Amino acid sequence: MIEHPENAAEYKGLTVNEGVENLPQVNPYATFKRKKRTLSAEEYVEGILRGDITLLSQAVTLVESNLPSDQLIAQKVIELCLPHAGNSIRLGITGVPGAGKSTFIEALGTELCHQGKKLAVLAIDPSSERSKGSILGDKTRMNELSVEANAFIRPSPSAGSLGGVARKTRETIVLCEAAGFDTILVETVGVGQSETAAHSMVDFFLLLQVTGTGDELQGIKRGIMEMADGIAINKCDGHNVERAMAARVSFKNALALFPPTESGWKPYAETCSAVEKTGILDVWKMVEEYIRFTRANGYFDHQRTQQAKYWMYETINSSLLNGFYQSPDMEPLIEQAEQRVLNNELSSFIAAAQLLERYKNLKQQ
Amino acid sequence: MIEHPENAAEYKGLTVNEGVENLPQVNPYATFKRKKRTLSAEEYVEGILRGDITLLSQAVTLVESNLPSDQLIAQKVIELCLPHAGNSIRLGITGVPGAGKSTFIEALGTELCHQGKKLAVLAIDPSSERSKGSILGDKTRMNELSVEANAFIRPSPSAGSLGGVARKTRETIVLCEAAGFDTILVETVGVGQSETAAHSMVDFFLLLQVTGTGDELQGIKRGIMEMADGIAINKCDGHNVERAMAARVSFKNALALFPPTESGWKPYAETCSAVEKTGILDVWKMVEEYIRFTRANGYFDHQRTQQAKYWMYETINSSLLNGFYQSPDMEPLIEQAEQRVLNNELSSFIAAAQLLERYKNLKQQ
Numbered sequence: 001m002i003e004h005p006e007n008a009a010e011y012k013g014l015t016v017n018e019g020v021e022n023l024p025q026v027n028p029y030a031t032f033k034r035k036k037r038t039l040s041a042e043e044y045v046e047g048i049l050r051g052d053i054t055l056l057s058q059a060v061t062l063v064e065s066n067l068p069s070d071q072l073i074a075q076k077v078i079e080l081c082l083p084h085a086g087n088s089i090r091l092g093i094t095g096v097p098g099a100g101k102s103t104f105i106e107a108l109g110t111e112l113c114h115q116g117k118k119l120a121v122l123a124i125d126p127s128s129e130r131s132k133g134s135i136l137g138d139k140t141r142m143n144e145l146s147v148e149a150n151a152f153i154r155p156s157p158s159a160g161s162l163g164g165v166a167r168k169t170r171e172t173i174v175l176c177e178a179a180g181f182d183t184i185l186v187e188t189v190g191v192g193q194s195e196t197a198a199h200s201m202v203d204f205f206l207l208l209q210v211t212g213t214g215d216e217l218q219g220i221k222r223g224i225m226e227m228a229d230g231i232a233i234n235k236c237d238g239h240n241v242e243r244a245m246a247a248r249v250s251f252k253n254a255l256a257l258f259p260p261t262e263s264g265w266k267p268y269a270e271t272c273s274a275v276e277k278t279g280i281l282d283v284w285k286m287v288e289e290y291i292r293f294t295r296a297n298g299y300f301d302h303q304r305t306q307q308a309k310y311w312m313y314e315t316i317n318s319s320l321l322n323g324f325y326q327s328p329d330m331e332p333l334i335e336q337a338e339q340r341v342l343n344n345e346l347s348s349f350i351a352a353a354q355l356l357e358r359y360k361n362l363k364q365q
Numbered sequence: 366m367i368e369h370p371e372n373a374a375e376y377k378g379l380t381v382n383e384g385v386e387n388l389p390q391v392n393p394y395a396t397f398k399r400k401k402r403t404l405s406a407e408e409y410v411e412g413i414l415r416g417d418i419t420l421l422s423q424a425v426t427l428v429e430s431n432l433p434s435d436q437l438i439a440q441k442v443i444e445l446c447l448p449h450a451g452n453s454i455r456l457g458i459t460g461v462p463g464a465g466k467s468t469f470i471e472a473l474g475t476e477l478c479h480q481g482k483k484l485a486v487l488a489i490d491p492s493s494e495r496s497k498g499s500i501l502g503d504k505t506r507m508n509e510l511s512v513e514a515n516a517f518i519r520p521s522p523s524a525g526s527l528g529g530v531a532r533k534t535r536e537t538i539v540l541c542e543a544a545g546f547d548t549i550l551v552e553t554v555g556v557g558q559s560e561t562a563a564h565s566m567v568d569f570f571l572l573l574q575v576t577g578t579g580d581e582l583q584g585i586k587r588g589i590m591e592m593a594d595g596i597a598i599n600k601c602d603g604h605n606v607e608r609a610m611a612a613r614v615s616f617k618n619a620l621a622l623f624p625p626t627e628s629g630w631k632p633y634a635e636t637c638s639a640v641e642k643t644g645i646l647d648v649w650k651m652v653e654e655y656i657r658f659t660r661a662n663g664y665f666d667h668q669r670t671q672q673a674k675y676w677m678y679e680t681i682n683s684s685l686l687n688g689f690y691q692s693p694d695m696e697p698l699i700e701q702a703e704q705r706v707l708n709n710e711l712s713s714f715i716a717a718a719q720l721l722e723r724y725k726n727l728k729q730q
Binding site for chain 1: 440443444447448451532535536539586587588589590591592615616618619622623624626627670673674675676677678680681682684685686688689702703706707709711712713714715716717718720721
């Protein structure tokens with residue numbers, strides 16, 4: 001829905017090969033590292049299936065790599081892992097910076113690990129550069145969780161197009177599931193289209209909110225609230241308890257006005273404090289209730305297959321559009337046409353028709 | 366945002382030439398009608414610019430036609446009208462069947478005509494077949510408005526892909542504005558992606574609601590509420606007044622929880638009764654306030670140019686994807702691949718890669 005103007009422009013940014021700057025750095029002295037690279041797809045898969053975290057990490061690095069030779073192995077690994085994937089609960093978590101996502105994920109994750117769950121924490125953040133404190137980029141922010149033997153934390157694939165970053169995260173889910181992770185958390189930043197991408201790969205989509213006058217919501221993009229299967233109002237601690245409780249009632253009333261979800265599930269809000277580790281299990285109970293509910297009425301599997309279908313078409317569409325938008329001959333023409341459209345000198349449709357005609361001629365040359 | 370699974374599939378339905386069944390019926394005995402068809406683009410434009418409704422109607426028929434020869438004239442007409450277009454307020458209206466859209470549009474439209482406004486009422490409904498009581502299809506439902514000299518009512522272009530139908534409606538807006546219509550209403554049915562399309566061509570997007578326990582909202586797609594610039598709670602009459610007033614307060618509270626809009630405008634709710642013609646002007650006042658507000662802060666023009674850009678890219682994207690999805694060679698392969706993905710036998714990405722490879726080879730033959 002609220003896909004909109006940005007959506008079309010998003011295609012302009014789509015890249016299949018995301019540029020040399022994102023290639024993994026190869027250190028000529030790191031012969032040991034090079035040696036590991038010569039593993040076959042079957043060897044990676046064998047390692048993944050027995051839960052070898054080192055091999056899982058290396059395979060994820062291949063998935064994230066833009067080198068065609070790496071991609072060749074990566075795709076084979078994914079194909080072989082696929083029959084062993086799917087046995088997990090996939091939870092998407094979004095919220096603006098400041099909502100306390102890291103602390104919340106650490107609190108929830110540690111709790112789940114103590115329950116004996118195997119937890120993978122991934123992220124989608126096309127704007128991230130790992131070196132610059134992106135989400136999950138700094139594992140030290142998750143001191144407690146990162147030392148859990150049952151936790152696998154992987155930052156967002158580094159900066160690139162949303163399509164590329166999302167694809168890599170989705171493929172990483174497959175590998176993690178094959179390695180026996182039964183709970184997958186996918187974190188996004190709540191400010192853009194990453195939420196649609198995350199929403200398209202998780203079973204339950206959680207919006208982490210904080211109380212306030214509206215300023216705190218500034219960063220959240222409209223449409224995300226109606227996408228959420230549940231809301232957790234964080235920072236329900238200290239002087240903030242009363243406000244958080246009041247917010248919970250407000251959200252409850254607001255959610256009741258929303259049209260019913262496709263699943264029949266009625267989203268609701270819980271309060272919690274990630275810092276004080278209170279209410280965290282109430283939020284998790286909400287997720288479990290949802291899973292039970294949607295498993296019972298068949299929506300759980302339905303959504304999963306719809307998502308798989310979605311990603312097939314999404315991948316095809318991005319690839320088809322890339323040819324046009326990444327053509328060096330077309331780029332200046334597209335820019336000119338856009339400018340004339342913005343100046344109201346040319347109709348959107350005539351501009352499009354002219355560009356398409358030009359593209360057709362180019363390809364026939 | 367909530368664009369989602371359906372979105373990719375939507376592309377499968379995209380058609381540039383929408384099939385022979387939609388071609389205008391040509392009556393061999395209607396020589397007079399045939400004769401009119403021989404007008405040049407310039408003659409149509411001259412007629413449109415002096416406000417000739419008959420010529421405007423005929424030009425819109427050309428816009429809606431799928432005959433290449435008609436399209437050739439239509440595109441020329443649009444190009445020539447473009448410098449004279451844009452001087453209107455464009456209002457999108459959505460709501461589920463039963464919300465009273467027709468009655469509301471009649472009440473509002475008649476009022477605006479009496480104020481001396483020139484009003485065009487259009488629609489986007491890809492599922493419509495004019496013969497089968499589609500929205501606006503039955504002008505008799507708007508007895509009062511349809512006899513107003515200042516009103517031009519045009520049903521949705523007949524059934525076809527959303528992309529095609531939306532394009533035609535958007536082009537019709539250009540012609541109507543060139544003909545001097547200063548207020549454009551675009552109606553949609555509130556149940557699908559038509560809302561995104563309508564939202565991408567109007568200045569103000571109004572959601573028409575009725576009170577109730579939630580069942581009445583059943584048909585409205587999630588995400589539409591966060592798209593609305595305002596809500597009108599209709600059927601505030603008789604025994605329903607109290608409930609409608611209460612609903613207004615509920616919506617007010619809910620809207621306050623939504624993240625701020627890009628325009629800075631704070632959407633709110635008004636009550637009205639289209640049947641009793643009360644509150645209609647309050648709704649219109651809301652629209653006028655919005656226009657004043659967004660004109661003052663520059664958002665009005667900003668949104669218009671963003672929309673023009675959006676439609677350029679949207680048209681390009683649809684056309685590029687059509688080649689793939691409408692290839693008779695690809696269709697069975699796409700279906701097979703989708704089935705294997707749904708059965709979890711094949712990863713979404715590998716399926717996409719295989720199909721794209723096949724398509725590339727096909728084109729090289």
